[in-house]
Ligand code: FES
């Protein structure tokens with residue numbers, strides 16, 4: 001599917017943000033991820049777990065069921081599953097077959113995020129998670145705040161494309177965080193396996209509107225704006241500025257922030273967007289929580305409008321690419337390569353089914 005080759009949806013063997021850790025508790029949290037219904041919760045000992053969200057009996061949503069101790073009891077006919085996915089009770093019979101199970105998924109709490117692995121669990125290596133110090137989510141004087149969990153009516157790659165091409169800040173966010181320099185200053189690129197990075201170093205450029213909103217009286221700034229994409233679904237943005245050459249406070253920081261975007265495919269045409277911000281001034285971080293909500297709303301708007309357009313024009317539109325697409329094209333290529341590699345390796349998975357001939361084994 002667009003913008004990938006026909007039949008390509010998303011990378012499965014990779015860590016995606018399933019939730020902010022503060023969302024997880026003793027209430028069942030249903031969330032569809034990579035087209036699979038999932039339920040997230042904490043066991044009584046506090047461990048966060050992720051299991052399949054569909055009862056294998058008649059497909060009732062387990063997220064709409066209830067949690068008893070560490071066991072989910074299906075809200076339809078009461079079949080119960082423990083945190084390892086094993087059926088532990090069927091009210092209408094005495095025997096609970098070992099084969100009666102729901103899937104479980106590796107889930108790791110790392111920073112403020114709970115990361116899920118939807119692919120081969122054998123490959124779920126926590127060492128593949130982004131380093132919290134490297135991305136600026138952890139360190140002395142850093143205040144990190146989880147902000148919004150957005151549901152987006154657009155395919156996940158439209159959000160990745162948006163974050164991989166920050167020239168949109170100049171226009172889509174031109175009344176808040178952007179100026180035309182966000183488009184006109186050339187980008188620098190960095191590549192390594194599993195990573196696509198870009199940034200603009202802007203010298204003596206106009207300060208965007210947001211500076212006036214926070215009461216910083218400055219006309220021109222030196223600004224660095226960039227994005228680090230940790231494939232397949234996490235972007236760590238940089239935005240920092242200092243007083244420019246000739247200013248009495250030349251070189252001193254005016255603002256420092258790191259902006260985190262967890263982009264997780266929900267269905268073929270929808271996505272989850274987890275937005276968080278880190279800064280050095282807790283008051284500024286608190287202010288930005290309200291200020292940035294409509295800015296993220298602009299990205300959501302653009303994504304949803306493009307998704308609607310794709311429904312009209314089909315999955316294989318011609319695109320007239322320009323120079324600033326270079327980074328997004330690299331990101332798409334890297335994801336496509338991961339999807340292709342998985343497709344070659346994966347044998348087809350047989351569907352579990354329960355037909356008449358299997359009924360004998362149940363009791
Ligand atoms: S659908 Fe879950 S017990 Fe019947």
Ligand SMILES: [Fe+2]
Pocket residue numbers: 162168169172173295299
């Ligand atoms: Fe944006």
